[in-house]
Amino acid sequence: MSAAKFEQIGQALREHQRFAVLSHVRPDGDALGSQLAAGMSLRKLGKDVRIWNEEGMLEKYSFLPNSDLLTKPPAEPEDFDVILALDTAIQNRLGNTVAAIKSAKVWINIDHHPSNPGYGDLVYINPHAPATGEILFELIKSQNLPIDRAIAENLYVAISTDTGSFQYPNTTARTFEIAAELVRIGVDVGAVSQLTYENYPRRRVELLRDLLGTMRFDANDRVASFSLSLAFAKRLGVLPEDNEGLIDHLRAIHGVVVAIFLEELADGKVRVSMRSKSDKVNVCAICEKFGGGGHVLAAGARVKGTLAEVEKKILEETCDVLSRLS
Ligand code: 5GP
Numbered sequence: 001m002s003a004a005k006f007e008q009i010g011q012a013l014r015e016h017q018r019f020a021v022l023s024h025v026r027p028d029g030d031a032l033g034s035q036l037a038a039g040m041s042l043r044k045l046g047k048d049v050r051i052w053n054e055e056g057m058l059e060k061y062s063f064l065p066n067s068d069l070l071t072k073p074p075a076e077p078e079d080f081d082v083i084l085a086l087d088t089a090i091q092n093r094l095g096n097t098v099a100a101i102k103s104a105k106v107w108i109n110i111d112h113h114p115s116n117p118g119y120g121d122l123v124y125i126n127p128h129a130p131a132t133g134e135i136l137f138e139l140i141k142s143q144n145l146p147i148d149r150a151i152a153e154n155l156y157v158a159i160s161t162d163t164g165s166f167q168y169p170n171t172t173a174r175t176f177e178i179a180a181e182l183v184r185i186g187v188d189v190g191a192v193s194q195l196t197y198e199n200y201p202r203r204r205v206e207l208l209r210d211l212l213g214t215m216r217f218d219a220n221d222r223v224a225s226f227s228l229s230l231a232f233a234k235r236l237g238v239l240p241e242d243n244e245g246l247i248d249h250l251r252a253i254h255g256v257v258v259a260i261f262l263e264e265l266a267d268g269k270v271r272v273s274m275r276s277k278s279d280k281v282n283v284c285a286i287c288e289k290f291g292g293g294g295h296v297l298a299a300g301a302r303v304k305g306t307l308a309e310v311e312k313k314i315l316e317e318t319c320d321v322l323s324r325l326s
């Protein structure tokens with residue numbers, strides 16, 4: 001199935017000329033690394049490529065090779081042959097990049113979110129792949145698309161971040177085989193890991209200190225949560241990107257099954273981020289009840305209401321799910 005689909009996608013990539021490579025708002029390492037890797041491979045094929053994200057390149061991922069190729073979308077819309085949407089479960093999470101597309105002949109949707117409904121003309125969704133970067137590696141290999149050390153580094157960061165440094169249960173033997181191939185192509189694991197995980201701004205740790213001050217436990221300590229108000233974020237001067245991964249401090253606690261992070265947004269909504277340590281607790285299903293989505297063990301939603309209101313609703317729903325467990 002994947003061989004035929006990769007062949008179709010490969011053909012579309014070879015036969016067209018103008019490409020836009022897009023991914024989701026609030027991008028993570030998989031989104032940005034995948035966008036750069038795909039865009040760079042297409043450029044090496046001689047294509048005209050735009051690589052756009054609503055947020056532009058994040059400061060903390062600006063070490064990615066050729067990171068300056070990824071920009072915010074322009075105000076003036078452009079014409080394309082192909083739009084490549086990567087790692088994006090629903091089209092509206094492409095944010096304002098869509099407004100910069102005047103026309104497109106073909107939409108290609110490559111993703112690993114099980115909740116992806118399969119929008120677009122050429123669709124490849126593999127919910128078993130731990131990262132979109134892993135799917136892109138398979139596509140590049142099967143279609144003999146260009147790959148070099150810089151592309152490999154972007155794919156490595158995509159896979160490393162979406163597997164929690166090869167620790168999450170989605171990590172397979174194939175993931176390690178792909179990582180090994182990327183290292184053979186030239187990825188320096190120590191250097192890339194240091195840039196990815198040991199290069200945080202001080203304000204991120206100060207944010208963690210404040211978040212831990214709001215930490216609470218529910219459902220007999222099986223649910224741990226903390227929250228960030230707009231006022232706190234403003235006082236610390238934190239950027240939205242600073243909180244990626246902080247939820248792992250809750251997940252890492254013995255006995256905790258569900259970790260929840262709530263972040264007040266400026267638009268009257270609260271961003272909910274959830275992690276589960278048990279495949280019996282599907283946090284994607286919980287987030288879908290609130291209009292969100294994601295994966296069984298990692299999901300999110302944007303919910304209308306104040307921090308206190310959303311916290312109450314999410315905790316009630318989560319505690320209810322846990323109470324039905326045993
Ligand atoms: P995170 O908690 O890291 O922001 O997101 C975890 C997972 O949930 C990611 O795979 C992400 O794509 C998904 N996700 C996060 N927020 C939303 C949302 O508002 N809507 C949907 N559909 N998925 C989300």
Ligand code: MN
Nearest residue numbers: 030087132162
């Ligand atoms: Mn991903």
